[in-house]
Amino acid sequence: MAKPIEFYFDFSSPYGYLAAQRIDEIAAENRREVDWRPFLLGAVFKTTGGQPLLDIPMKGEYALRDLFRSARLMDIPIAVPKNFPFMSVSACRATYWLSEKDPEAGKALALALYRAAFAEDRNIANPQGVAEVAADLGHDPDEVIAAVQDPRIKDLLKREVDAAIGKGVFGSPYFIIDGEPFWGYDRLEDIGVWLESGGW
C-alpha cells in the first residue's frame, strides 16, 4: 500500500473544514489512507509573518464570500462561528491524545470537532467544549480534560507543530503526497488528478 496522504489543518481554518469533508473520499478512490495532523497556524504565522485570512484588508471580505460560495458549490453546510477565529490548541491536543490510542477514533473526533465549530456553532476553544464533543462520541469527558492539560500531550503537540513547520507547512489545509506539497482546499481536484496519474 502506498504511503498515507499527510493532511495538515488548523481547527480554526474554515477552508481546512471544507477540505476535511472530502479528503478521505478522494484518497479512498485512489486506495490511499489519510493521516490527519492538526497544527497551530498561529505558530506558523510567527515564522512567515502571516495573519488570519479574514483579518486582511480587502482579502478578508473576499475570502468570506469565497468561503460560502465554495461551500455551496461543494454542498457542505458552513457557518462561521461567533467566536471566530478561536484558539484551537485544546482541539489539537485532544486529537493527538486519542490518535495515539486509536488513529481512527482520533480522526473521527477531529471531524466531529470541525463540524461542531463550523456547522453547529459550538465552542471548541476550551477543554470543556472539546470534551463535550468527545463525549458525544462516547469518550469520557473528564479523561479528555485531563489529557488536554497533560504536560506530555502539550509537549507532543509542540513537537508536531515544529515538525510541520520543518516540512514547510505554512497554511491550512496543507497536504503532502509522497513528498509533493499541495496547499489549499482548492487543490483537492489537482490532488485527485495527481493520485490517479501518479503526478505530471
Added chain:
Amino acid sequence: MAKPIEFYFDFSSPYGYLAAQRIDEIAAENRREVDWRPFLLGAVFKTTGGQPLLDIPMKGEYALRDLFRSARLMDIPIAVPKNFPFMSVSACRATYWLSEKDPEAGKALALALYRAAFAEDRNIANPQGVAEVAADLGHDPDEVIAAVQDPRIKDLLKREVDAAIGKGVFGSPYFIIDGEPFWGYDRLEDIGVWLESGGW
C-alpha cells in the same frame, strides 16, 4: 449580450499570466467578452499590507513549485524571468494607450507582453522593452515610448488603479462577473461553472 468579464491582472504576476492564456476561451464558450484591465499590485499592497508572493517565507518556495506544476497541468510554457519581480508600469500604460484606440489591439499587446516576460524571458520592465514587443505586432516603437511617458496616459493608469482598488481588487488575477468577484487562476474552473449555470 451579457456584460464583459472584468479581468484584472498585474504584468508581473505569474498566475495572472497563466489565467491570461485561458480566460478568453472560457468566456467565449459562454458567449462573453473579456475586458482586460492591467493594474499595479504594488499600489494595492500599500493598502492591504501584502507583499510579493515569492518573497514570503515558506509560501514563496511553495508558490514557485505550485506555479510550475500548474503550468505543466495546463500545458502552458512558463519561465520566471531573470528580473522577476519587475516593474510593470510601462506595460500597463502601453496597454491602456493602445486599448483606447483599439481594444482588441490592446488585448493582443497585453498577451504578447505577458508571453514576452514569462515564456521568452524578455525584459518588459522599461519603455524600450515594451516598445520592442509592440513593434513585433506592427506598432511604431517611438509612438509607444512617447505614450508611456505621456502625462495623460500616466494619469489614466493612476485612475484605473484607484478604480480597481475601489472595486476590491487585491490580487492578480482577479475577475468580476456581473459584480461577483473571483480571485486566483485556480478559480477559472469555478468561473466556467458560474457562467454556465448563472451562479449558485
